[in-house]
Amino acid sequence: MAEDRPKKISRRTLLRSAGVAGAAAAAGSVGLSASPEALTAPLPEQSSAAALPPVAYEHLTAEEAELLEAIADHLIPADEYGPGAMEARAVAYIDRALGGALSDSHDAYRSGLAAFDRYCRASRGGPFLGLSNRDQVSALIDVEIGSATGAATGFAGSSAVFFSMVRSHVLQGTFGDPYYGGNANFVGWDLLGYPGVRTRVSNADQRRLEAGELEPNHRSAYDWDTFNKASARSARTEAKHGD
Amino acid sequence: MGRQAWFLLVSTGLFFSLSMGAISGQEFSHDIVLKSRAMQTGEAMPRDYTPDGRNLSPPLTWSNLPAGTQELAIVCADFGAGNPPPWVHWIIYGISPATVGLPAGLPVESHEAMPADLADAIQGLNGWRRPYYRGPAPPAGTPHLYHFSVYALDEVLGLEPGLTRDDLLEAMEGHILGRGDLVPIYERFSGSANQ
Numbered sequence: 001m002a003e004d005r006p007k008k009i010s011r012r013t014l015l016r017s018a019g020v021a022g023a024a025a026a027a028g029s030v031g032l033s034a035s036p037e038a039l040t041a042p043l044p045e046q047s048s049a050a051a052l053p054p055v056a057y058e059h060l061t062a063e064e065a066e067l068l069e070a071i072a073d074h075l076i077p078a079d080e081y082g083p084g085a086m087e088a089r090a091v092a093y094i095d096r097a098l099g100g101a102l103s104d105s106h107d108a109y110r111s112g113l114a115a116f117d118r119y120c121r122a123s124r125g126g127p128f129l130g131l132s133n134r135d136q137v138s139a140l141i142d143v144e145i146g147s148a149t150g151a152a153t154g155f156a157g158s159s160a161v162f163f164s165m166v167r168s169h170v171l172q173g174t175f176g177d178p179y180y181g182g183n184a185n186f187v188g189w190d191l192l193g194y195p196g197v198r199t200r201v202s203n204a205d206q207r208r209l210e211a212g213e214l215e216p217n218h219r220s221a222y223d224w225d226t227f228n229k230a231s232a233r234s235a236r237t238e239a240k241h242g243d
Numbered sequence: 244m245g246r247q248a249w250f251l252l253v254s255t256g257l258f259f260s261l262s263m264g265a266i267s268g269q270e271f272s273h274d275i276v277l278k279s280r281a282m283q284t285g286e287a288m289p290r291d292y293t294p295d296g297r298n299l300s301p302p303l304t305w306s307n308l309p310a311g312t313q314e315l316a317i318v319c320a321d322f323g324a325g326n327p328p329p330w331v332h333w334i335i336y337g338i339s340p341a342t343v344g345l346p347a348g349l350p351v352e353s354h355e356a357m358p359a360d361l362a363d364a365i366q367g368l369n370g371w372r373r374p375y376y377r378g379p380a381p382p383a384g385t386p387h388l389y390h391f392s393v394y395a396l397d398e399v400l401g402l403e404p405g406l407t408r409d410d411l412l413e414a415m416e417g418h419i420l421g422r423g424d425l426v427p428i429y430e431r432f433s434g435s436a437n438q
Contacts, residue, residue, distance in 0.1 A: 123296055138298050138351055145371045147294035147380040 052184055055089060059098040059106065064113050065091055070129055071116075072170045074140055083187040090173025093182025097169070105165060112162035115154040116143060123148075179220040186218045197221040273309040275423030277393045280304070281347070282427040288389065293378040293429055297348075300333060300376035304344035305393050309420040312340040312395040316415065318408055319391045321379065325370060331408045332389065333376040334367035340395070351375040367406040374404070379429040386430035395421040 057065045072085035085091075098106045116139075120128045123142070124135045131139065142148045144167075146160035155162060173182030175192065183189060189196060195209060196217035208214040221227040281301050282288050290296035303317065316336035320329035335345070342360050349366065350357060353374070357364055366374045381387040396418045406414065 123290075123294060123298075134351070135297060141351065141373070141377070142294040142298055142380075145373070145377060147298075147377060149380070 052089065055092045055095070057092075057095045060091070060095045060109070064109065065095065067113050067117065067128060068094065068109075068166070070136075071140065071166060072173075074136065075167060075170050076174050082191040085170050085174045087184065088174040088182055088188045089184040090170045090182050092184070093173030093176065093180055094169045096181040097172075102169065105169075108156075108162065108165060111154075111156050112165070115156070115159070115162070116148075118154050119143070119148045119159070177220050177222070179222045186216060189218075190216060197224065197227070199224055199226055273307075273395070273421030275308060275393055275395055275421050276306045277391060277423035277425045278304050278306075279391075279425060279427075282425070284424070284426045286427055288379065288427040288429045292347075294380050295431065298376075298378050299348040300345070301391075302345060302347040303391065303393070303425070305423060306343070307423075308340055309395050311397055312420055313398045314338065314396040314400060315340055315342070316394045316396065316411060317345070317391065318394075318411065319376070319389055320408065321381075321387050321389055323387045324381070329390075329408075331368075331370040332378060333369055334406070334408050334411055335364055336367060336400075336402055336406065336411055338364045349376065365402065365404050365406075367404070367408070367411060372407075379431075381429060381431055383431045383433045386428050388426050388428050391425040391427075393423045394419050 055065075060068065069086060069091045072090050076085035076088075076090070078084040078087055094102070094109075097103075098109065117127060119142075120126065120131060120139050124131050124139055128136060128139065139148070140163070143155075143159040144163040146158045148159035149155055149157075172180075175188040176182055177197075178184065178186060186196070193212070194216070195214045196219050198205070198217065201209075205214060279301050281292060288301070291299055292301045305315070308315075314336070315338035317334065317338070318331065319333040320331050322329040324330035335349070338345075338361065345361070346358060349361075356362075366376070368374055369377055371377060379387060379389055394415060396415060397420050398418060400414055400418065402411070402414055
C-alpha cells in the first residue's frame with residue numbers, strides 16, 4: 001500500500017461508523033460521504049476561519065492541543081462540503097470547557113492523550129503527527145474499537161471510552177452554540193444548513209427554510225435576550241422564589 | 244509455543260472443524276493450500292498484523308484450487324472469542340480465481356482503491372461491523388487462534404457489499420468446492436513484550 005498523505009476525506013466514516021446521532025446524522029444528511037470525486041475536488045475557501053487569531057489554550061498543554069487538533073481534523077475534516085473541526089475550533093471549545101462544564105474530564109484527556117501517544121509510538125513506531133495518513137487512520141480505528149486497550153498502551157480502561165469522549169466533544173465543539181467557544185464563525189451550523197436560532201418564524205420564513213433559501217442569521221442563542229445567560233439564571237431564581 | 248497454546252490449537256481446531264461442518268452442511272473434500280509469507284499455522288503472528296503493530300491485513304497466497312473454481316472468499320475468525328463465537332476479524336469475497344493471493348495492507352478507507360487484480364473483491368463486515376481487516380487483540384496472557392479460511396466457489400455469486408460472515412456462509416451454501424486453512428496464533432503480554 002502506498003504511504004500516501006492525501007487530504008483526508010473519509011475520516012467522517014469514523015463518525016458514521018460509530019453511530020453518531022444528532023449533529024453528525026444531520027451532517028450525513030447533507031451528503032458527507034466519501035467519493036473518488038471528493039478526493040480531487042478543490043477545498044472550499046476557508047477565509048472566515050483563517051482570519052481568526054491563534055488560540056491561546058489554557059487547560060491543554062501545547063502538545064496535548066496539537067495532538068487533539070490532529071485527531072479532531074480526522075474526525076471532521078475540511079472537504080468539498082465545507083470546513084471541519086479545525087476551522088470550527090472544536091479544540092478551543094474543549095479547552096475552555098475543561099475549565100468549566102467538562103472539568104471532570106480533564107484527567108481523562110491528560111491520561112488519554114498520553115496513552116494515545118504511547119500507543120502510536122509502540123505500535124506504529126512514532127508520534128501520531130509523524131505517521132503516514134494511513135497509519136494515523138489505522139491507529140485511530142484501533143483506539144475507536146478498543147483494540148488499543150492493554151498491552152502496554154496505558155489507556156485507563158478501554159481505549160474506546162477515550163475515543164467516544166473525544167468524538168462527542170469534537171461534535172459539540174463543531175456543531176454547538178458558538179457561545180461556548182467552538183463553531184467559530186458558525187461554520188458548523190453552515191455545514192449542516194442550520195439557519196440559526198430564531199424566536200419568531202413567519203410563514204414566509206418557513207417556506208424559505210423548506211426551499212433551502214432561508215439565510216442563516218449567524219446568531220448565538222445567547223444573542224437573544226430571551227436566552228441570555230443572566231436572564232435565564234434570573235428566571236430560574238425567580239421561579240424558585242415563587243415556589 | 245507453550246503447552247497452553249498447543250492445547251488451544253488442538254481443541255479450538257477440533258471445534259472449528261465441527262462447527263464448520265454444522266454451518267455449511269456441505270461435503271467438500273478438496274484441500275486448498277493456503278499460505279502466508281508472514282505467518283504459519285501454529286506459529287505466532289507478527290505484530291504488524293495486529294493492533295500492537297500497524298494492523299495490516301496479512302499477505303496470503305493459495306494454490307491447488309479445485310477444478311471449476313469461479314470465485315474465492317476468505318474469512319478470518321477467532322473461535323475462542325465472541326458471544327456467540329466466533330469473533331470475525333475479516334471477510335473478503337468476490338475474489339477472482341485468476342489471482343494467486345492477497346498483498347499485505349488492503350484498504351481501510353472506503354475511498355482507497357483495491358489492487359487492480361482485486362478490483363471486484365469486496366471486504367465485508369467484521370465483528371466490529373467494519374469493512375476491513377482488524378487484527379488480534381486478545382486479553383493479555385491468553386493465546387488465541389486465528390482461522391484464515393479460503394473457500395473455492397463453483398460460481399460467481401455476485402454478492403453485494405456489507406455482508407457479515409453469517410451472510411456469506413449462507414450465500415456460499417451449496418457452492419463450496421474446497422477449502423484451505425491457515426491458523427496462526429497470537430498472544431498479548433502485559434508490559435512491553437509485544438513491542
